[in-house]
Amino acid sequence: MRTDLARWQFAFTSINHFLFVPVTIGLAVLTALLQTAWYRRKQPEYLRLTRFFGTLLTINVAIGVVTGLVQEFEFGMNWSSYSRLVGNIFGAPLAMEGLAAFFLESTFLGLWLFGWDKLSRRVHLATIWLVAFGSVLSAAFIMAANSWMQHPVGYVRNPVTHAPELNDIWALFTNPVFVWSYAKVVLAALVTGAAVMLAVSAWQLRRGGDRAVFGRSARLALVVLVPAILLAMLVGDELGVIEAKYQPMKIAAAEAQWTTCQPCSFSLIQIGGGNNDHTPTQLLSIPHLLSLLATNHWNGKVIGMSPLQAQYAARYGAGNYVPDVFIQYWGMRVMAYLAVVVVLVGLWGLWLNRRRKLATSRRFLWVATWMVILPFLINTAGWLLTESGRQPWIVQGIMLTKNGLSPSVSATELWISVIVFVLLYGTLGTVDLLLMLRYSRKELGPAPPGSDTDTDKPVPAMLY
């Protein structure tokens, strides 16, 4: 009961947190690109776009920061046994994240927001790049911490207490799981930010927004979106191979593969195959594809969940080591199939752009507006796949999730915090969404009068 509550709470708060984080990272980079374009080409359209999307960025940053605070506290509040055992390893990248990235991001965001008329153009441009750099850097540290939970490296067991102790900090940052999942997170953030920018631009263009302005941002968004999503899929493929090596159970569950196969076909869609049904009905499958995805070999072998379960029980003692197969199987497919949709829409946009119809094709603009939902679904499915797939472990092979719980926290206290966070996040999420919509639909501020170098008056919306 307590484990379930704590897990639900973590899932709820971290999924919510990761709705805002990729928007922040993606929009920070894109806003920096817009401002760079303005700095170099001196076209006022880019200045207006920088300010327009900068406002959307700040609305998101606030809630990203405060939901991140909850994440940091939650390790100690709900998972104190986990924190006590592995804090010396897991806590290190977290502390580095604050020192190296959060300070940078927040201080320079303040300088960027309020520094329009106080800093030179060059220095002001540097501040938004430092914001973008800080946000990309922060993801590195938290992904190093997360990857350590997936594939623990760089530690030794204490000879007396048997507790894991850090002995090689570099191992955390050269962990193959980290390298590939970090690349994937950054690319996913770019995809999310670009999809938001594309959707807002498309909405504005449909409502007769200035084509010279929003045509530019739509184009920039597409140019970032398509390579980012294609690379993300390639990286995701490689990550699958690495996870199949270190967390074979996760990959077997993602394919609902109960028995060992060689070669393995990829199940496109099937009925059944959950935790209580070991013989799913295949509706559609592609021969050899799973072997290729999981091992990079045409005839690669994928070990099934049943033999893995027997292996784990022999090694770690009796228990159920199979994660929720339903979440794994559908998490994988939602992520992959929706990514394909994003690719297709992106290519359509690029093709229209080549034919100079991007700003006028009403059908595309409508699709591009609604496509904004997809990256959020993809991100959530991806995290469910990663985190639920690690279960029943909180740290793969070192500690079970149920043993990581805080001994001193009662079910009542957990209920109280779950209810408080659900109500608070629900309200704030709604307010954030309404504000984002309001500002996305706002008419663009007037072109700066006179020359393109006029930055003297800060945009009121950017002040508090």
Place this chain on the structure above:
Amino acid sequence: MAFVPLWFILITILWTGFFVLEGFDLGVGMLHAAVGKDETGRRAVINTIGPLWDGNEVWLVVAGAAIFAAFPGWYATLFSGFYLAFVLLLVALILRGVSFEYRGKNPERRWRQTWSALLVVASLLVPLVIGIALGNLLSGTPINSHQEYAGSFWDLFRPYPILAGVTLVAICLMHGGTFIAMKTDGAVRVRAGRVARRMAPVTALLVLAFISWTHVQAGGGAFLNPVELLACIAVIAAGFLAWDRREGWAFAATALTIAISVVAVFVDLYPRVMVSSINPAYDLTVHNTASPPYTLKVMTVVALVLLPIVLGYQAWSYYVFRKRITGETFRPQPTRTAAPVPVPTTPGPATTGPGAQHRRGWGLPGGWRRPRGPRR
């Protein structure tokens, strides 16, 4: 093992940095409605910390994460033990963070009043809860032989921790008052100065009581130790400087007051980090909660390289935003429900008018070297 005490010192520095910087942010949050008075004034007050508060709050994030990395046992017991208090703290921090951002995003009067009210309450709760938690570290909580908290939420509310919380709130109020007085002009500046002056005797009494009780809690001898003594001197100096309208120096003195008061608690705590009320043998200390030497060594290198850089660019951002903020900036903001009130850049009724004495301030660099506030 030299790294263990070093990390206790670093964590003390991080918490002190948090209170000095976020302390006036919290005071500004509590005071913005009263001191700002009208919409223009309130926006001016909030914008004194606009570019700074987010960076200041990171000090809390880093202080928490540093405890996690360096003293995982302390982090685990503290955060799980004071569970509901930390839920309350998180709610307050979340509401505070978003009210800054969201308040200005909609001109409706009801919208702004709602976020203003939330900002005031949340800014009050943050120092209150952290103060109570800090007090409990020293005065002792039921911690058992497994380093686990064995009490309830209500066990946290005993006289000494409550005094610690209330004292912290008072210092933040005064610190915020001196900050606003230093960073604004016109009627807002006058009102902020008045708050600082009126808070001075209350804050001084609270700090003296708190420091004496801290001394007793720690089981000290007949005399205060130098740190405790310094805290008492700082708060009295802050009071006099506020009365003398030396805004820059008054702010420096309230900063010193809040810093030394926090340091005093940590000094009296050492080498313990959480006192057990069940048995002194169960006390959490820097030694029985610390990470192994390798982690501390790595984190020492990281902190010693990065902290000076962070201090450097944060100082630069304070330098960039050194100018006083007037209502002028906010006047053109169109509002639908309430017409913007004329900006009180000229001395309001609370001042003696244009003939007010402007003596040259002295001491602090840059834009802080400004004429002292007008006399009432």
